[in-house]
Each structure stands twice: as structure tokens, then as C-alpha cells.
Amino acid sequence: MESCCLICSSNRIAAGLRQIAIARGALRLQHNDQPMKRLSIAAFTLALAIRAFAADSEDGFVKIFDGKTFNGWKPAEEHTDTWKIEDGAFVAHGDRCHLYYVGDQKPFKNFELKVDVMTEPNSNGGIYFHTRYQPTSWPKYGFESQVNVSHGDWIKSGSLYGLVNLGWTPAKDRQWWTQDIKVEGNKVTVKIDGVTVLEYNEPPGAQPGNDFTRKLDEGTFALQAHDPKSIVRYKNIRVKRLN
16 A cells, blocks of 8 residues: 555656646747747646645535534533643543534535644544444444554554554654545545545445444544543544535
């Protein structure tokens, strides 16, 4: 998986370099060309080059956290003092407690979710999707997209916990990164800062597990507070429906 990600990233860089080369060539048009024409072509081609490096568009995304209140979110009934809001971010620091999105009653099936995340060293968290509200315990429904850079658990950020486990992540402690989760049909794609770390295609006939379903379905989102020693921040939470 790591090699595939590096190839994808290299391809994007190569495409950008090709566009830049074209732009440089445009600047060397014959002297008898009109100056405005030369400028327009160069500007247009440079714009293409920038797009090759740019992050995915935010068009169509809706923010589901206002950065100030818990409006639209509901914590589990255990250890509710674990969750706080500081500097525009949900902060998970305390005993296990999951924070569920309840601001939209229509379930999310096909979607793209982006969350800006930052961890302190040795911290563990998670972003759930296709889940549903539970007053206690670990969420039984849906999937957990792991959040973990340096915690003792070897399963790192971007993994579909317990299903597709990655021992490496490009994320770093004490630095914000964007965790991007996209579900279309039977395919799940996870990116960290635009780098694809995981592509999962659910096999035909897949059945839910007994303890944790880990089966594509529909539902809502949840954020995880894992343990008292972990400090994880989540902000700029936005989603786009794809169906």
C-alpha cells in the first residue's frame, strides 16, 4: 500500500512538473506575438500547474461543527466531562467517551468526510462512519478510521481498524493533518493530507461481524476519546453527500 501511495503522489508531481514546463515554454513565444497573448497563455498554463499540486476542491462540503458549541453533537453517557471545546476544536482528553453527530437525521451512505486532526504524542483516537448512537462502550456499528501516530497500538492513522490495518502513516504528532474518508458504493478511500493511504473494496457477500459490524451500510459519524492519557483535537469537520 505504501508503494502505491508513493506512485500516486509521484504521478501528481510529475503532472505538475510537465505543466510548469509547458508554462515556461509559453513564456518563450516568438517576440512578434502580442504581449497580452503571451501573458494570457502563460497565466492559464501556470494555473493548470497549480491545480496539479492543489488539494481536492472543497466545493459542496458542509461544515457540521461550528467550532464553538456542541450543537448537532451528542456525547455518550459515560464520562461526559472528557470532551471540551478549545480554540475551535473538539478536544478529547479523559476516559473513554464517543461524540456522535446527531445534527442531520438523514443517514449518510455515500459521502466524503474531512476532519482536521492533531494528536499529542502517545495518543489514540478515531473517526467513525456508518455508525449510530450508543450510550456506552465502543461503537458496534460501522467502521473506525484510526487516529494514532505514536500510541503503543501499532495500527496507525488512516487504518480501517480491525479490517485493514496500516503500520505506517504520514501524519505527525503536534501537527494538524486532514483525514479524508470517502465512501462510494462498496469502496472506501482514506487520505491523509491528500496522500491516499488506503483503498478498500468490500467483497461481495460480506457479512457484519458479531462484536463490530465493519460492514458498509449507512449511519452517522462519531469521534473517539480513547483513554485518559490520550489528547486528540478534531476541528473543521465538513462533509459532502455523494448520493
